[in-house]
Every structure is written in structure tokens, then in C-alpha cells.
Amino acid sequence: MDIKAQIMDESAMMRSLARITHEIIEKNRGCENIVLVGVKRRGVPLAQILAANLKKFEGADVPVGYVDISLYRDDLTEITELPRSSGCFFPVDVKGKTVIIVDDVIYTGRTARAALEAVFANGRPRCVQLAVLVDRGHRELPLRPDYVGKNVPTSKEEVIKVEVESVDGRNGVSLGNT
Secondary structure (H helix, E strand, C coil): CEEEEEEECHHHHHHHHHHHHHHHHHHHCCCCCEEEEEECCCHHHHHHHHHHHHHHHHCCCCCEEEECHHHHCCCHHHHCCCCCCCCEECCCCCCCCEEEEEEEEECCCHHHHHHHHHHHCCCCCCEEEEEEEEECCCCCCCCCCCEEEEECCCCCCEEEEEECHHHHCCCEEEEEEC
16 A cells, blocks of 8 residues: 555544544443444454443443455455355343444445344344444445544545554654555
């Protein structure tokens, strides 16, 4: 990827995640019955940061799970003939809970749709919300995140690259060309 601009450095990224955390608390009137579910790969560490923030701000231990959406994609044959899945992990029963799906970037909405299917395959939550660090537009499905760290209008030829410490060795968001 040819990097054109840095969208967020580490401190901007952490400020956005702190703001999202406060929005989650406000919208849900606290943290009771919330389950965070990160979309593998980078959604998982972002969900863990949100959980740490909820602990810091509210003193609440919010469970964090993950979904691997590869088997729920509607474009599998475009990605690979034989999808690999490392599965899903839900630390608690999602029935009756508020599940917040956490992902790094929302683009077409197909990943969010697949994550919804993975959640509902594991139970029926009271409601599902979506938190993303970056919304780059170009939706192909009628999905809208509840919580957005930053809106970054892009062309379809551009790429948003989110880096998280546990996966990439640093935190930040950049914009580039393929």
C-alpha cells in the first residue's frame, strides 16, 4: 500500500476509542448486560480496549468475545474457494444481552452483515449495536454503525489501514492507494 496520509496517530486513536466508550455508556445507560464482540482480526483488540475503558470509566467487567466471519461472508467464492474459520467465541450467553460488534473499518457493510449472522447463530440478543473506528462510506447494504471513531470519505481505489499494537506493533490509521 502506498501511504498518502496518516489519519490518526496513537493518541488520536485512543481519544476516539475513549469517546466511543463514553457514547456506549450514555446510549446504554451504563454497562449492564453488554457483551463486546470483536471481528477478527483488528476488531478484537479494539473491543479489548473498549472493555478496558469501560472498566476504567465505570468499574464494569464487560465480557469480550470474537467472531470470525469468514464462513458467513456472502462473497466467499470471490475471496477463496475453501474458506478457513477459527470460529467464534462468546464468553457468555448472548440471549437477552446488548451485543456490540466492534470492527476497525466499515466499508460496504458486508463484514458487518456477516458478523450479525455469526452473532445470531449463537443466540438471540436483546439488541445488537455496531462500533467502528473508521467509516469510509461506499455502503452496499443498508447498515449504519451506532458508534464511529472517525468518518473518512474515500474513493473506491483508496484503502484505510488500521494498525493495532497487538497485531501490527503500533497503533494508528493511515490512508493509501492499493
